[in-house]
Amino acid sequence: MIEVEHLTKRYGSHTAVDDISFTVEDGGIYGLLGPNGAGKSTTMNIITGYISATDGTVKIDGHDIADEPAAAKACIGYLPELPPLYQEMTVQEYLLFVAELKGTRKKADRAAAVEHAAARAGLQGMEQRLIRNLSKGYRQRVGIAAALLGTPKIIILDEPTVGLDPAQMIEIRSLIRDLGKTHTVILSSHILSEVQTVCDRVLIIAHGRLVAQGTPEELAAQLTAKGTITATAQGSREAVVAAAGKVPGLTDLRVTDEKGGEVSFTAVSTAGTDLRGALSLALAQAGCPVLSLSAETMSLEDVFLQLTETPESGKPESDAAPAENPPAEAAAEENEKEADSDESNL
């Protein structure tokens, strides 16, 4: 179990992680979703003890990462965004080296652990290959095998599919799902479709803050309940507007057409629940029969974009992200492209 409380990381005046709290229960696959620069790597680097927090605490199975780093780190296997692989080593040499670093003393134990981790990561037959000659997909597998050494309960993977081609992405996602059967897995990603398909629970991070969390289904249900309702009812404009205006959670009512005793309008539903029933009842009770009613729900993509934009401008804060980080729209386009290319290869 991981307990993160009020975690904050500042780099000078820039707050990369801003008062984040969440709990990761044992078992299952958790996804840290957010655009580039959202604070995912910083959060993971603090959880794994690579960097220290400015404020807040992280406990791994009850061990505070700042006070008991060795005990806390022993619970975790980490694949950083840029895994430190030694290019001139063979897969086996590298994994044996990592096993030794992680404290497996006996040679025979190291060999057995490496064989097991390599098999689990799908590296059979690759043990004698030089790392520099491996594809990016196989290098990720080596990084995952290294993370598995030392028998940690929790595996943390920072953007494990970045830079992979669509076929490799699918293979690595399938490997992650398999790992989720035996380990608690936390992965970060900026690809919505990836966390939707791979993760049991999703934490959405934007501008260093946790903006939503839940199962992909919960998030979709919560968020798609927001949207635009379009309706046409019989009656006078005044009667229709008055009846619809009384439905709690329905805002921004706009009449779009009015002819022959029929009034068409749109309204924004912000209640977090489906308001079609309440609206239709209110209109009927006011003597305005409903002729048509439909709800345009937001897709999870729309919601992700909405959550990761700043409310003031609809754009990411310019001072929160350095110039090299693309804006949310660009990140979303990139997501779509990646998701599209991914889908096309399924």
Ligand SMILES: Nc1ncnc2c1ncn2[C@@H]1O[C@H](COP(=O)(O)OP(=O)(O)OP(=O)(O)O)[C@@H](O)[C@H]1O
């Ligand atoms: N060592 C550092 N010094 C200064 N600023 C940093 C440092 N590391 C990260 N940042 C900044 O903190 C913010 C969060 O970065 P972080 O790498 O955690 O984001 P991320 O969500 O992992 O994005 P990415 O996928 O692009 O790595 C960014 O604005 C980043 O530029």
